[in-house]
Amino acid sequence: MARSMETAERLASTLVSGLREAGFRLTPQRTAVCDALARREDHPTAQALFLELKPKFTSLSLTTVYQTLDTLVRTGTITSLGSAGDDSIHFEVNTDPHINLACLTCHRIRDLESRAVSALEREVQDAVGSKVLSGRVVYYSECLETANPRECPFFPKTRDKRGDHA
Numbered sequence: 001m002a003r004s005m006e007t008a009e010r011l012a013s014t015l016v017s018g019l020r021e022a023g024f025r026l027t028p029q030r031t032a033v034c035d036a037l038a039r040r041e042d043h044p045t046a047q048a049l050f051l052e053l054k055p056k057f058t059s060l061s062l063t064t065v066y067q068t069l070d071t072l073v074r075t076g077t078i079t080s081l082g083s084a085g086d087d088s089i090h091f092e093v094n095t096d097p098h099i100n101l102a103c104l105t106c107h108r109i110r111d112l113e114s115r116a117v118s119a120l121e122r123e124v125q126d127a128v129g130s131k132v133l134s135g136r137v138v139y140y141s142e143c144l145e146t147a148n149p150r151e152c153p154f155f156p157k158t159r160d161k162r163g164d165h166a
């Protein structure tokens, strides 16, 4: 899943500004991390971004990807969503209140707009004021990236075969 070109470009420029304000020199690699993060809707991990960009940026290191993401989190430009059932940290670009729907099989996450989450955020804000830093709502679901959950590329093919394990 990818965002519309217009939204991705707007987000990418916000991310690049975040790095610039943190005093980072904008190398093509760091800009590419911002672009990929802005384009992807699946809340990628550092590893997923690295695998996407490595063929084009052969000098890119996983450390650069981590540093870029860490800086964006530190400046509040993106947030760290945490694990999606895979013990890996996924990153969040969408700052609007929403529900995150994570596929328990491929760990891709999709956003779902929610008035209830907006109300929830207001409730927490009213209760503790400026002490609120960030929050996230995550639900686990069958794969939403495919029409049939069984078409999820990581769906365990052996699940239906009498107790076989992959």
Ligand SMILES: [Zn+2]
Residues within 6 Å of the ligand: 043, 092, 093, 094, 098, 099, 100, 110, 111
């Ligand atoms: Zn999200």
Ligand SMILES: [Zn+2]
Residues within 6 Å of the ligand: 103, 104, 105, 106, 107, 108, 142, 143, 144, 145, 152, 153, 154
């Ligand atoms: Zn899936």
